[in-house]
Amino acid sequence: MKLVISIVQDVDADNLVEEIIKEGFRVTKMSTTGGFLKSGNTTLLIGVDDKKVDDLLEIINENCKTREVTKTIQTINIPGQAMIPVPIQVKIGGATMFVLDVEEFKRY
DSSP: OEEEEEEEEHHHHHHHHHHHHHTTOOOEEEEEEOSSSOOEEEEEEEEEOGGGHHHHHHHHHHHOOEEEEEEEEOOOOOTTSOOOOEEEEEEEESEEEEEEEOSOOOOO
8 A cells, every 4th residue: 555645736636636526536636835936736645555556546547737837035134135026937737656565454
């Protein structure tokens, strides 16, 4: 058995969760925040049989696509310097996944 931890953008999360459930997987959804852009993410915890990991990863891949957006970031605060926001193009979306071995699993 594996535990798949998948971090996705909030805009992709609801459709992804629906597809995961529709395919018979169980999922736990947690709201999280990204560090660099400080934007909303969703972290999904999904327990899956070893044989079905590839099926799950394909569902995630189909539902979480990257896109470019313009974000404004603050420059480093240097004493005596004005802080001017700088717009930059960044890629967001997609998914970051961790696949971990599960030593023991119990359901009550």
